[in-house]
Amino acid sequence: MASSGTSVIVIGGGIVGLACAWWLQGRGHTVLLIDGAGPGEGPGRSGSLAALGVLMADSFHRDRGRAWELRQRSLELWTRWRHELAERGHPIPYRSGVLLLAAEGDEEERLAALGARKRALGLPLEPWDRRRLEQLEPGLPQPCLAGLHSGRDGQLDPGSALAALAADGRQRGLTVRAEAAVALRPDGGGWRVDLAGGGAERAAWVVLAAGSASGPLVETAAGVPAGGDGGRRLLEPVLGQALELELDTPLLTHWPGAVVWRGVNLVPRPDLEGGRRLWLGATLEPGREADPDQLSGLRDLGGAAPEWLREARVVRRWQGLRPRPLGRPAPLLEQPAPGLLLASGHYRNGILLAPASAAWAAEQIEARPTDG
Numbered sequence: 001m002a003s004s005g006t007s008v009i010v011i012g013g014g015i016v017g018l019a020c021a022w023w024l025q026g027r028g029h030t031v032l033l034i035d036g037a038g039p040g041e042g043p044g045r046s047g048s049l050a051a052l053g054v055l056m057a058d059s060f061h062r063d064r065g066r067a068w069e070l071r072q073r074s075l076e077l078w079t080r081w082r083h084e085l086a087e088r089g090h091p092i093p094y095r096s097g098v099l100l101l102a103a104e105g106d107e108e109e110r111l112a113a114l115g116a117r118k119r120a121l122g123l124p125l126e127p128w129d130r131r132r133l134e135q136l137e138p139g140l141p142q143p144c145l146a147g148l149h150s151g152r153d154g155q156l157d158p159g160s161a162l163a164a165l166a167a168d169g170r171q172r173g174l175t176v177r178a179e180a181a182v183a184l185r186p187d188g189g190g191w192r193v194d195l196a197g198g199g200a201e202r203a204a205w206v207v208l209a210a211g212s213a214s215g216p217l218v219e220t221a222a223g224v225p226a227g228g229d230g231g232r233r234l235l236e237p238v239l240g241q242a243l244e245l246e247l248d249t250p251l252l253t254h255w256p257g258a259v260v261w262r263g264v265n266l267v268p269r270p271d272l273e274g275g276r277r278l279w280l281g282a283t284l285e286p287g288r289e290a291d292p293d294q295l296s297g298l299r300d301l302g303g304a305a306p307e308w309l310r311e312a313r314v315v316r317r318w319q320g321l322r323p324r325p326l327g328r329p330a331p332l333l334e335q336p337a338p339g340l341l342l343a344s345g346h347y348r349n350g351i352l353l354a355p356a357s358a359a360w361a362a363e364q365i366e367a368r369p370t371d372g
């Protein structure tokens, strides 16, 4: 808990902004969350709602460095946060287990080496041989040479996570304003945030978590006029499409969690419609325009979909934008000016990395509190 709270404006009500706002408010700061979503939609109407919610921390290909540490910290924090939120009446559906599959020989070797390295660190990554994989019902996509099961990784429902953080945040005193921020200006030792409607809000600190819109907003803080495109060099959007399918039988409860095959996530949703729903995603399409061919390639797994998957009915399709840093590793967690924190560019792992990003923001603010 912070020894004395300060005032903070968080811009952006996606998973990263909401996690920051909720965590900071709970630590005794006075937080205003500003999101550009239209009237009546409130916070949480963001690209984060498009995510599949797969948390791949232990199964990350590295085992040291910043990206690894953020993942480990997030996994631990999500476990704590989920319990805390459930106790406070806001449960988030979660299912543990991620099964990585090798479709080619070099991938098989890579998975075996990854498993061995992580087991040496004491992490529960278990090799699955072909015989064991063949016993799974319904059958996995082919070819499928070997598997690696990560017991602590898993999948949480992003929509429920956004709703839980927003509802609990409000109960803790978090204030929300549904209006777009258009510019940031230094203001008497703190910051002024200009809003689309002509008004402004002031605080000692600003946390900028507006997805790919964070780039142009950072530029305004450095005096570049609003509406310029210079800041777009910081982040670029990468569109992702995903599908929800309905199967004939509720067999997906037998899979040991989400399955990753050739980069595609097959996510059983045992909590939806008696276990007959599966999420399938996601495409990687630089830019903002969805390509129908990419969606059909996803739908039939590039021609490799097993019969039960081909026969499943599409009940929902959606898309969203991931903020990807240009020429720098994800995510961007930095302080471009005193009192201004950038927490964006989480690209493909914003749901996973939201708690560690919020903890980072709190550390910056509490290391050098400003009166406001």
Ligand SMILES: Cc1cc2nc3c(=O)[nH]c(=O)nc-3n(C[C@H](O)[C@H](O)[C@H](O)COP(=O)(O)OP(=O)(O)OC[C@H]3O[C@@H](n4cnc5c(N)ncnc54)[C@H](O)[C@@H]3O)c2cc1C
Residues within 6 Å of the ligand: 011, 012, 013, 014, 015, 016, 017, 034, 035, 036, 037, 044, 045, 046, 047, 048, 049, 050, 051, 052, 053, 054, 055, 179, 180, 181, 182, 209, 210, 211, 212, 213, 214, 239, 240, 241, 242, 281, 282, 283, 319, 320, 321, 322, 323, 343, 344, 345, 346, 347, 348, 349, 350, 351, 352, 353
């Ligand atoms: C199809 C798909 C599948 C994915 N699957 C996974 C997954 O399995 N696991 C995982 O960890 N990640 C996944 N991701 C990635 C994840 O969704 C992103 O990394 C994450 O959503 C980034 O969150 P964010 O809060 O930074 O940005 P966003 O979710 O984009 O939120 C930004 C918010 O800022 C607001 N905003 C924008 N401009 C302004 C402004 N000027 N003023 C005020 N507010 C503004 C927007 O309204 C929005 O609410 C997936 C993404 C996609 C598209």
